Structures are given as C-alpha cells and as structure tokens.
Amino acid sequence: MLLEMRGITKTYDGGVQANRDVSFSVRAGEIHALVGENGAGKSTLMKILFGLEPMDAGEIIYKGQKVRIQSPEQALEMGIGMVHQHFMLIPSLTVAENIVLGHEPRLGGGRFDFARAVRITRELSEQYGLSVNPQARIEEISVGARQRVEILKALYRGAELLILDEPTAVLTPKETNDLFVSLKQLIDRGHTIIFITHKLQEVIAISDRVTVMRQGRTVGTMNTADTTKEAISRLMVGRDVLLRVAKPPAKPGKPVLVTNDLRAKSDKGNEILKGISLTVHAGEIVGIAGVEGNGQSEFVEILTGLRRATGGQVKIGGQDVTNWPPKDIRRLGVGHVPEDRHVHGSAGLASIAENLILDRYDQPPFAGQGLARFIIRPKAIRSFARELIDRFDIRAENELVPAGALSGGNLQKVIIAREFVKQPQLLIAAQPTRGVDIGAIEFIHQEIVRQRDNGAAVLLISADLQEVLALSDRLVVFYEGEIVAEFTDTAHLTEEEVGYYMLGAWRDRTQKGESK
Amino acid sequence: MLADILAVFNLGLIFMALRVTTPILFAALGGVISEQAGVVNVALEGLMLFSALIGLFVGVTFQSPWLGLLGAIVASLLLSLVFAFVTQTLKADEVVVGIAINVFAVGFTVFLMQEFGGDKGSYNPAHPVALPNVPIPWLNGVPGLGMIVNGPNGQGLNVMTYLSLLSVPLLTFFLYRTVFGLRLRSVGESPLAAASVGIRVIRMKYYAILLTGIFTGMAGAFMSMAYVNMFLRNMTAGRGFIALAAVLLGARKPWGTFLAALLFGFAEAISNMAQSLRLPSQLVTMFPYAVTIITLTWFSVRDYRRRQRREAAL
Ligand SMILES: Nc1ncnc2c1ncn2[C@@H]1O[C@H](COP(=O)(O)OP(=O)(O)OP(=O)(O)O)[C@@H](O)[C@H]1O
Numbered sequence: 001m002l003l004e005m006r007g008i009t010k011t012y013d014g015g016v017q018a019n020r021d022v023s024f025s026v027r028a029g030e031i032h033a034l035v036g037e038n039g040a041g042k043s044t045l046m047k048i049l050f051g052l053e054p055m056d057a058g059e060i061i062y063k064g065q066k067v068r069i070q071s072p073e074q075a076l077e078m079g080i081g082m083v084h085q086h087f088m089l090i091p092s093l094t095v096a097e098n099i100v101l102g103h104e105p106r107l108g109g110g111r112f113d114f115a116r117a118v119r120i121t122r123e124l125s126e127q128y129g130l131s132v133n134p135q136a137r138i139e140e141i142s143v144g145a146r147q148r149v150e151i152l153k154a155l156y157r158g159a160e161l162l163i164l165d166e167p168t169a170v171l172t173p174k175e176t177n178d179l180f181v182s183l184k185q186l187i188d189r190g191h192t193i194i195f196i197t198h199k200l201q202e203v204i205a206i207s208d209r210v211t212v213m214r215q216g217r218t219v220g221t222m223n224t225a226d227t228t229k230e231a232i233s234r235l236m237v238g239r240d241v242l243l244r245v246a247k248p249p250a251k252p253g254k255p256v257l258v259t260n261d262l263r264a265k266s267d268k269g270n271e272i273l274k275g276i277s278l279t280v281h282a283g284e285i286v287g288i289a290g291v292e293g294n295g296q297s298e299f300v301e302i303l304t305g306l307r308r309a310t311g312g313q314v315k316i317g318g319q320d321v322t323n324w325p326p327k328d329i330r331r332l333g334v335g336h337v338p339e340d341r342h343v344h345g346s347a348g349l350a351s352i353a354e355n356l357i358l359d360r361y362d363q364p365p366f367a368g369q370g371l372a373r374f375i376i377r378p379k380a381i382r383s384f385a386r387e388l389i390d391r392f393d394i395r396a397e398n399e400l401v402p403a404g405a406l407s408g409g410n411l412q413k414v415i416i417a418r419e420f421v422k423q424p425q426l427l428i429a430a431q432p433t434r435g436v437d438i439g440a441i442e443f444i445h446q447e448i449v450r451q452r453d454n455g456a457a458v459l460l461i462s463a464d465l466q467e468v469l470a471l472s473d474r475l476v477v478f479y480e481g482e483i484v485a486e487f488t489d490t491a492h493l494t495e496e497e498v499g500y501y502m503l504g505a506w507r508d509r510t511q512k513g514e515s516k
Numbered sequence: 517m518l519a520d521i522l523a524v525f526n527l528g529l530i531f532m533a534l535r536v537t538t539p540i541l542f543a544a545l546g547g548v549i550s551e552q553a554g555v556v557n558v559a560l561e562g563l564m565l566f567s568a569l570i571g572l573f574v575g576v577t578f579q580s581p582w583l584g585l586l587g588a589i590v591a592s593l594l595l596s597l598v599f600a601f602v603t604q605t606l607k608a609d610e611v612v613v614g615i616a617i618n619v620f621a622v623g624f625t626v627f628l629m630q631e632f633g634g635d636k637g638s639y640n641p642a643h644p645v646a647l648p649n650v651p652i653p654w655l656n657g658v659p660g661l662g663m664i665v666n667g668p669n670g671q672g673l674n675v676m677t678y679l680s681l682l683s684v685p686l687l688t689f690f691l692y693r694t695v696f697g698l699r700l701r702s703v704g705e706s707p708l709a710a711a712s713v714g715i716r717v718i719r720m721k722y723y724a725i726l727l728t729g730i731f732t733g734m735a736g737a738f739m740s741m742a743y744v745n746m747f748l749r750n751m752t753a754g755r756g757f758i759a760l761a762a763v764l765l766g767a768r769k770p771w772g773t774f775l776a777a778l779l780f781g782f783a784e785a786i787s788n789m790a791q792s793l794r795l796p797s798q799l800v801t802m803f804p805y806a807v808t809i810i811t812l813t814w815f816s817v818r819d820y821r822r823r824q825r826r827e828a829a830l
C-alpha cells in the first residue's frame with residue numbers, strides 16, 4: 001500500500017459531519033476512483049490528505065510511515081499533489097508562470113527567469129504528453145488546457161500521488177478522452193492517481209479499483225474489473241438507480257419558443273450567432289448538442305435577456321420579447337437553469353431560502369400587495385424553502401445555510417427547485433446535471449420529463465452527449481453559430497453520428513439524407 | 517480673450533505640469549502596488565498629508581531636507597503599518613480603515629501644528645528647508661527642451677520630480693520582471709490560488725502596503741519641502757484621491773498610471789496658469805477635478821464591461 005487512511009473523522013465548524021470513521025487505501029501505480037453522492041465527503045477526505053483541512057481523528061500512513069500533514073506544502077514535499085474541483089489558476093498570468101508560481105526559477109537579483117519557466121513547462125509537457133502553450137495566458141485557453149496546466153503544476157512540484165477532484169466535470173468528451181490517455185501515461189511513469197468522478201462509465205473505463213462513499217462513510221472498495229455500473233450506483237445511493245431515462249413519447253402542442261434568424265456578437269466582437277431559427281413546442285424537449293463555444297451559451301443568454309441580439313427575433317408564447325430585460329422575460333413563465341451555477345445561478349452569500357425566491361421576492365405570498373410589496377415576509381419565505389428542500393432532497397442543515405457552503409450538486413438542486421416549481425411554460429436548462437451525482441441526475445431527468453409532460457416547452461443544452469441523446473425528443477447541432485443538423489428521431493441516433501456534426505466534419509445534412 | 521487662453525498653452529505649461537504631477541505620480545505609483553496586491557488603499561491622501569507635516573518637522577529640526585525626506589517616509593511607513601495591521605491582521609474593511617486614516621490625518625496634523633507652531637491654519641517655519649531643484653543648463657541650447665526641463669526662470673525641475681519619473685520604469689521592472697512582483701500580482705488577482713502554491717498572502721499584502729507607504733512618504737515630502745516650503749492645513753487637497761483615479765484610469769499598470777497622472781497634472785497646470793485670466797475662478801479651480809470625474813466615469817464603465825467579460829471567460 002502506498003497510502004492508508006484509517007478512521008478519518010471530520011466535523012466542520014457548522015456541525016456537518018463530513019467524514020465518519022473513513023478508511024481508504026491506495027496501491028502504488030493504480031488509478032483509484034472515488035465515487036459517492038454530492039456531499040458524501042469525497043472532497044473533504046482529499047482535502048485532509050492534502051493538508052487543506054485538519055482532521056478530528058484518524059491516522060494517515062504514507063509509504064509505510066505514519067505522517068501528519070498540516071499544510072499543502074507538507075503534502076507536496078511528501079509527493080502528494082492535488083488538482084482541485086475549482087481551478088486554482090491565475091487568469092492573467094501565462095501558463096508557464098502559473099506552473100512555476102511559488103517555486104520560480106530565478107536569475108540573479110531576485111529576477112524571475114521567464115525563459116527558463118517556459119523551458120521547464122515545455123519539457124514537462126513533452127515528458128508527460130500534456131500539451132500546453134507555455135506563453136498563452138490562462139484566460140485565453142480552453143478548460144481542458146487549464147486542467148492540463150493544473151496537472152503539470154502538481155507534477156512540477158514533484159507529485160507522485162496525484163489527486164484529481166472531478167477533473168472531467170467541465171471537459172468535453174474529446175477532452176476527457178485526451179485526459180485519460182495522459183493519465184495512463186502518468187501511470188506508466190510510476191505515478192499513482194486518485195480520481196473523483198460522478199460518471200460511472202469513466203470509473204469503468206479508467207480505474208483499477210473503486211471506493212464508494214455514502215454519507216461520510218466508505219461503504220466498499222472493489223476491483224473495477226469485478227463490478228458493474230449498476231452495482232456501484234446501488235452502493236452509492238443505497239437503492240437501484242435508473243441509469244436510463246424512462247420517457248413516454250412526446251405530444252408536442254403549439255409553439256412556445258420561436259426564434260427567427262437570431263444573430264449576436266460575442267464579447268470579443270465577432271459574429272457568434274449567424275442566424276438561428278428554432279422552434280420549441282409545448283410538451284417537447286429540444287436538445288442542443290455542440291462543442292462548447294459554438295454559440296450555445298450566447299443563444300441562451302439572448303433568450304433569457306442576459307445578452308442583446310444584434311438581429312432577428314425571439315418570440316415566447318406569441319409575444320415578441322427580443323431584447324427584453326430578464327425580469328420581464330421570467331414573468332412570462334420562463335425558467336432558466338444557467339450553465340454556471342455560481343455566476344448566474346445563485347448568490348453565494350445569501351441563504352438557501354433567499355436563493356429560492358430570487359425571482360419572486362416581490363410577489364405574494366413573499367411580499368404584500370400595493371405598498372406592502374416593498375416588505376418581505378420572512379416566515380412565508382422560510383416555510384416555502386423548507387417545503388422545497390424536502391421535495392427536492394436538498395441536503396443542508398436548514399434553509400438559512402448560505403448557498404455558497406453547499407456542495408456543488410446540492411447547490412444545483414436549489415436552482416432546479418427554484419426554476420421548476422413555478423411550472424414554467426418555457427424551461428431552458430443549460431448543463432443541468434454538471435457535477436451532480438447519479439442519484440440526483442436521475443431525479444433531475446425525471447423532473448425535466450415531468451415538466452414536459454405537464455406541457456412545458458423544454459430547451460436542453462448539455463455538453464454531455466449521452467444526456468442530450470437520452471432526453472431530447474428533437475435534437476439540433478450547433479457549429480460555429482449555426483444549426484448544422486436537426487434530428488427528429490433521436491432514438492436511433494448514435495453518439496458518433498452527432499459527433500461528426502459537432503466537430504464540423506459534416507454539415508447541412510438533415511436526417512435521411514434530405515438536404516436543407 | 518481667445519489669444520489669452522491660447523497663450524496658456526506653451527512650453528512653460530509642460531514644465532509646470534511635470535512639477536504638479538510629481539506628488540500625484542508618487543502617490544499613484546504607490547497605489548499601483550497596493551492595487552496589484554489586491555489591497556484597496558484609499559488612505560493615500562491621509563498618508564501624504566501626515567508625512568508632509570512630519571517630514572517638514574524633521575527637516576526643519578535638523579535643517580536637512582534629506583533627513584526631512586527620510587522622516588516623511590518613516591512617518592508614512594508607520595501609518596501604513598497601522599493600516600496593514602488593522603486591515604490584514606484584524607481583517608477590518610479596507611475602505612473604512614482608509615477613510616479613517618484620511619480623517620485622522622487632517623485632524624492630527626492640525627493638532628500638531630497648534631501644539632508646536634501655535635497656528636491652526638499653517639506651519640510656516642522661520643528656517644524652512646527645501647529639496648533642491650536640478651537645473652540642466654546645457655539643455656538650454658536645445659530648442660524647446662530647455663524650457664521644459666529648466667522652466668521659464670531656468671530654475672530646473674525638482675530632484676523629486678526626476679525621482680518620480682525614474683520610478684515608473686523601476687516599478688515596471690519590479691512588478692513584471694522579479695519573482696517578488698510575480699507573487700505580488702498573483703496574490704492580488706487570486707489569493708486562493710496563490711495560497712495554494714504556498715505563497716503567504718497576508719505577508720505579501722503587508723509588503724505591498726508598506727511599499728505604498730514609501731511612495732506616499734515621498735509624495736508628502738515633495739508637498740511640504742518642494743512644492744511649497746511650508747505646511748498648510750489639508751494641503752494635499754484631494755491629490756491622494758486624484759492619484760487613486762490615476763491608478764484606476766491607468767489600469768493599475770505603472771505606465772498607464774503615469775500617463776493618467778500626467779493628464780491630471782496638465783489639468784492642474786492649466787488651471788494654475790488660467791488663474792491669471794479673467795475667467796471665473798471657481799470654474800478654473802474646478803477644472804482638474806472635473807477632468808478627474810469625467811475620465812474616471814468613462815473608465816469605470818469600460819472596466820465594468822471588461823470585468824464581466826473576464827468573468828464570462830472563466
Ligand atoms: N468548508 C465547509 N464548511 C462547512 N461545511 C462544509 C464545508 N465543505 C464541505 N462541507 C459539507 O461537508 C459535506 C461533505 O462535503 P464534500 O465537499 O466533501 O462533498 P463531496 O463528496 O465532495 O460532494 P460533491 O460531489 O458535491 O463535490 C457536505 O455536506 C458539505 O456541505
């Protein structure tokens with residue numbers, strides 16, 4: 001055993017018992033997957049190992065010796081490196097600067113040796129097959145590249161045991177594959193990897209062993225070869241989980257969302273949407289597939305009033321709402337699950353209850369009428385929040401916990417609850433299950449289908465191809481700001497086929513060879 | 517009338533502008549360091565004012581402008597240390613503490629003047645000291661340049677003016693070419709990320725605040741031992757805030773801040789020269805402040821858009 005953690009117990013200041021008598025061990029040279037529901041305590045266990053959080057009880061044995069790890073520097077000295085769930089990079093600095101930061105190569109007189117930092121980066125990157133451009137700024141590079149920078153950063157500091165906390169949550173399928181190739185190379189060079197993920201197919205694809213956590217405890221460690229996705233998910237959730245979405249055929253009604261030749265510019269000023277015409281009917285789920293950065297995000301921003309269209313028209317329920325402010329659009333019965341739950345989805349310092357009424361704080365029963373609408377009613381808000389916490393299975397002490405203290409999956413449930421409970425006529429869900437555990441994914445998928453069956457028009461945007469394929473009744477593919485394909489029969493569609501359109505290899509073909 | 521106004525715009529104006537830019541530039545460069553380290557330092561004004569008086573006291577006592585300069589810097593450092601301790605160690609709000617220091621500086625300097633000089637409005641020492649001007653006579657031969665660096669009377673620019681100009685490339689080098697500068701910037705941009713690679717965030721912020729103090733000390737010394745050779749109640753007259761505006765306008769970078777400080781310096785110089793014209797004096801004295809407000813508004817709109825873009829990019 002390279003690493004053994006025994007009896008690890010940790011209670012946060014707020015009283016949450018995140019780890020209870022956890023045992024966890026890792027063999028040298030393996031890829032060890034760590035899975036569990038949101039809030040199961042995976043990140044906490046890894047933070048303890050990396051010296052970011054102190055433990056209340058337990059012991060850590062590393063390379064046969066009992067160790068005390070009190071800071072990340074100590075962990076790094078011992079050869080333990082960590083890539084965090086949220087990147088720890090400095091956006092305006094270059095890749096090379098980020099990699100050497102803290103251990104910079106120097107010229108005389110305290111001068112920073114940038115040339116050598118670039119050389120070090122290039123060598124590391126070639127050695128491990130993690131390609132990065134040393135001179136590019138972090139803010140200019142893709143999420144996948146940022147991930148590689150984080151890994152190189154840990155390697156530069158001599159990490160032998162590498163902890164990756166949900167490294168694939170933000171990656172495209174292609175980037176994930178590339179990452180897996182690199183991880184295998186790392187193993188060949190004698191490194192050991194702990195890999196946290198919510199995607200069970202990844203566990204099967206890459207890990208040697210897998211440990212499952214539930215509610216702060218480890219409930220089992222298995223050889224990946226001897227287990228199945230179903231078995232793992234049963235251990236995780238404690239019951240059988242539907243890994244496929246159960247979905248009766250759609251009964252589309254009248255059009256709810258109609259966009260006509262919609263055009264927009266990106267922040268950099270280039271044309272990012274080049275005339276999108278799309279209709280979503282009541283009672284159907286329309287999926288948008290596409291590699292990130294092909295205009296999907298901007299499209300959603302326009303629909304929800306967060307960005308101005310430079311041309312074209314948006315109609316919701318027959319109303320022309322082009323360039324309306326977000327509040328007015330929402331009042332028409334539009335629900336929006338934004339792709340970034342921190343930036344647009346929630347207010348981190350505000351409580352769960354406050355987050356749940358963000359778009360209806362001035363309406364009864366949360367406020368009075370007439371002049372009294374300027375006065376909010378805390379009691380009504382709290383009882384509403386308690387009800388939703390219960391119904392949407394949000395795991396938190398109570399409704400007054402700040403949203404920022406929730407684990408990623410639980411925060412997502414808060415947003416889902418807010419947007420779904422109002423029974424929107426149009427529901428726009430962008431990456432609704434990113435970073436969410438399988439139990440919650442099942443729940444969110446069921447809720448989306450239920451919204452559809454209640455007559456909502458649903459627009460679904462997801463980087464997870466499996467998800468769009470499984471949920472959509474109709475599917476369009478975005479490529480460079482245009483719709484390059486539309487499929488009305490998603491049941492017989494393969495990931496490969498859609499993939500070709502997403503990468504721009506095929507375009508302007510609709511199903512069955514009709515030309516558009 | 518028009519001819520009078522146009523007469524303001526001559527080479528002498530450049531000389532005058534460089535002179536009045538000096539304290540703004542010093543304070544602004546100090547502000548750049550704090551800002552780069554992620555510290556909102558609105559205490560520039562108070563630090564300048566406090567060090568102007570203490571510097572003059574020390575200078576007059578020892579009859580040495582150089583010891584006066586040193587005294588001003590030490591005074592500014594001490595007050596900066598208080599700022600650093602309260603904001604970084606005790607975690608008080610930076611803006612609130614900054615304002616407190618500005619208020620304290622006005623009151624405390626008046627108190628000191630009254631105690632030691634017997635006058636609340638000004639401290640006018642019998643034997644004042646002055647940081648020297650440095651005329652460069654041989655440049656008088658170069659048309660135009662002579663007027664710019666030596667002025668209409670040939671007295672030359674102050675040694676502190678040259679030092680402030682020299683500080684711009686030095687600070688650039690420090691921030692962008694040294695390991696210390698790299699760490700300082702990373703702390704300012706993303707303290708969590710910096711801490712995760714073992715950089716001591718609080719310590720770096722202390723260093724940044726103290727470095728700022730050195731610059732505001734030099735700014736203060738210039739005010740009471742070069743710009744004039746005395747101390748007047750609230751003599752900084754908002755220059756610390758104008759410097760803060762220059763920092764923001766210059767996008768927190770030394771050269772940009774230099775250009776912004778120069779812009780404000782010109783505005784002040786024009787206003788000074790225009791005092792002699794038959795324009796309403798309120799209008800004239802308002803001019804530099806109006807320029808500050810207008811450019812700052814323009815900038816903050818631009819900055820807001822940019823920040824949104826950066827957030828969107830991450
Ligand atoms: N800094 C903190 N203060 C208080 N409670 C915390 C803190 N960090 C995490 N928790 C709580 O501890 C529990 C375990 O959280 P942890 O982040 O370890 O979960 P996780 O398994 O990584 O979940 P996810 O899959 O959503 O990332 C959760 O209930 C969470 O709300």
Ligand SMILES: [Mg+2]
Pocket residue numbers: 042043044085165407
């Ligand atoms: Mg986690």
